[in-house]
Amino acid sequence: MTALRGQRLARGQLGSRALLLLVLCYLVLVPLCILLLASFRDGGGGLPFSRRSSWSLVNYREVFLDGRTYQLIGNTLLLSLGALVVAFAISIVAAWLVERTNLPARPFVFVMIVAGIGTPGFISAISWTLLLNPSNGVINGWLRTIFGLQGDGPLNVLTMPGMILVEGLGLVPVTFLLLTAAFRALDASLEDAGTTSGAHPRVVARTITLPLLTPALLSAFVYQFASTIESFDIPVTLGLRGNIVLLPTEIFLRVQPSVGLPDYGLASAYGVLLIVIVLLPLIYYQRVIARSERYATISGNAYRQRRARLSTRGKVLGLSFLGLFVLLEFLLPTLVLLYASFQRYYAVPTWDRIVNGTTQAYEQLFASGLFRESLGNSLLVALVTGLATMTLAAVVSWFVVRSRSALRSVLDTLSFIPHAIPALVMGLAIALIYLYVTLPIYATVWIIVIALMTRYLSLATRQMNTGIGSIKRELEEAGAVHGGNGLQTFWRILVPLAAPAYVNGFLLVALLAVKNLSIALVLGSADSQMLATLIWNRWDNGDTSQTAALSVVMVVITLVLGGLSFWAGEHAGIRVGGRRRRRRPGRRDGDAVAEASVQAPVAPDRAPVPLP
């Protein structure tokens, strides 16, 4: 009887495992294989798998023998590294000010720094074009007035330094969260031991704090490097207008050329190249993490972190620095969008124009069926992608965390692979599949859902690994011991305990789905217009007023989703595993928010919140 039951159970488990493996292979491996195969096909002017095409190395020959490729790689690296330098310079100072000094209004400052975390990159790029284009950019207008200059300029955002600035500013919120988490994870008594040994605080910073933070800094740097190298929004919005082409933009231009037919074979070869460039730092990232494990130390009394006392001048300087950052990263871009959305024709803001604003753009918008349709599409895609991705991730994570079979590492690897596939390349690969497999989902929003789901599966499983990992096995066993059967244990114990991680992950994936531009551009069609592509088309057509109004709608949606995600993160911190530390005197709510929203970035299963 028992043996029989055991067998049936085993067979049932085997079946569900096989199914899971199949789903993951379909989602992850099939697109990769198609991409790889397509890159070895000579389309002969047509599609890579058409009758006229043949196996060939012609794409790779073109990629590697063309000097332009190296220029593309150079541009891509330059943008990434430049943006990272900007982002880390700002984030290190900001994290230190917020975490380690007695700067006033720290919780407020914290919220303001991360406020722009959900803003899509292409919207920042559009705002910055309005602010800093050479002919009628707002800031340029002011500068010309102040310095009495004539003609265009003096500044131009449609250049490499301009792109570096915008990309760098956009990277700050996540980098800042990673660094504040690293500062917090540092045991304060290690530094106290330095000062009680007679070391000046400066010496402590150099000989203790910095070396101990190095693994976390390095892993944050590599992590952000991987996400900025696949950055598509800013190269396509700013770069194309300034004739600066990067690897991701080149792929896009091959897939959707302004004249002629798409060259999928060449695009695939470039895609494979981009994956390799992303993969290298990620492999290194995993290694850094493995090495940082040895810095685990015994914990003692959780002391209040001592804060450096700033002089009045220091406080003023610190607040000015952070204020300038918030102004550039969040306030000015948002304000210029608001301003432009109330203008019939865009022009440099004057008091007159601000006062005589019109709501015409919004009226047109809300009367437009296309707007309602694309807004509906975007929200639907966000909802379905969030639910589907998190549900799949929950099942995968449960196997990865709990199962002892060999399958677990296979599942873990499969679910991590999409992390190295840039969203644009994912879109391309999925497009290739459905060019040949005639399923009715091509040119609908569902193909977008599948692409987004695959792309963010890695993020979702990391999130659920943390959530399920923090539920001790004994809690489940206690349920079983006290007479609950498998299903009851699942519904009454596992689900409620894992729910906060699920909700938090859902909001993150939904946010990423709403703000994604590249997949929607590659896979969208006239019938599956998304909010992002609608904004993009309006902007491409030079309709500034509509673009701005749509962007304001988008920013509102992402702000709400981002805010909810923060709130949910705090909630999760309280409920799951009691990881929230005892409330100590002097702690403010802002601390709890950050603590819960970003798990320590150094441990592999506690991946940071990677909002690209």
Next chain:
Amino acid sequence: MIQVETLQKHYPDAGRQVHAVDGLSFQVPEGELYTLLGPSGCGKTTTLRCVAGLERPDGGRIVLGDTVVYSDRAYVPTYQRDIGMVFQSYAIWPHMTVYENAAYPLRVDGKRHPRREVEAAVDEALDLVGLAGYEDRMATQLSGGQQQRLSLARALVRRPRVLLLDEPLSNLDAKLREHMRQEIRLLQRRLRITTLFVTHDQVEALSMSDRVAVLRDGRIVQEGTPQEIYLRPTNDFVAQFVGATNLLPGTVVAVDAAGVRVATEVGEVLAPAPDLPGDGAPGGAGPTVGAAVTVTFRPEDVELVDDPAGRPNTWPVEVLLSSFTGAVTDFRVTAGGTELMVRVPSRTATRGRTAYLHAPADVCRILPGAAEPVREAA
């Protein structure tokens, strides 16, 4: 010498000020080991961190040796104080070797020590704690006990005037803890280093200290030698926090040459008059008739007998539970509705369900006020 005078430290919490340390004063003579003992949240660690300079007090005065390190006019930052400190977490730097950890204080003090001098000092310090030969290991390869020793070596390597120990034994397992207790005490005596020791463990406090201060809510409730604290607690908090004790609230019915007679739920108890003036009733020289007091005696000071034999302070009790723990047997008995603890050598333990509890008058102490028996988490 350490001198702390009317130390104040408060934190804002939920809009009001919490007095973590509330007018604390004490003095540690040169070469002594002085212990701050109390439950968590009593302000002992905050006091230690104020002495180290890791917290800035809100009032008072701290003197280390002949340097005023904190007063309303002076503040010496931590790194300029002549101290060594051992942390509860040991705070061993994971990115350094054992040698580098121990040598750190000599490398950062701004003076240029010749390399040979540093090596000699580090060798000596590591030798003192029994870590000679481990110099080239990474600190994280050490066991918990070894990290603790390294932490001690690092604190001693520059021969500081004052050694600060913040619950250094609480992360060790029971056996190692007992061993390190003796090691630290021996080392402290040998080096004659003035030491301030913070713990919540009464056994550590009693076995290691020259003097002990029992803290509660940021104030010292009793200070004295370990013997004084244990044998002559002056209030019910100390009596209960240090060692196990029985508390019998009652009313004074007579004061005569034999002592004080107190009516309790168990029966009438005869106890000697308190030895400290003003100890009994408020403002008086001793307990007066009608005053509410508490009688206390230790479980190991009383005995269970089968025959009352007309002795005073002997009451019939019912045995609820006897637990044999090896050398001694612990009894839970009840008398007149009050539960009492008795600890007797196992060889003389009674086996009956009922017995008589005999508490000789000289082991009973009278504490002011009617105490509520409170169990403090040790």
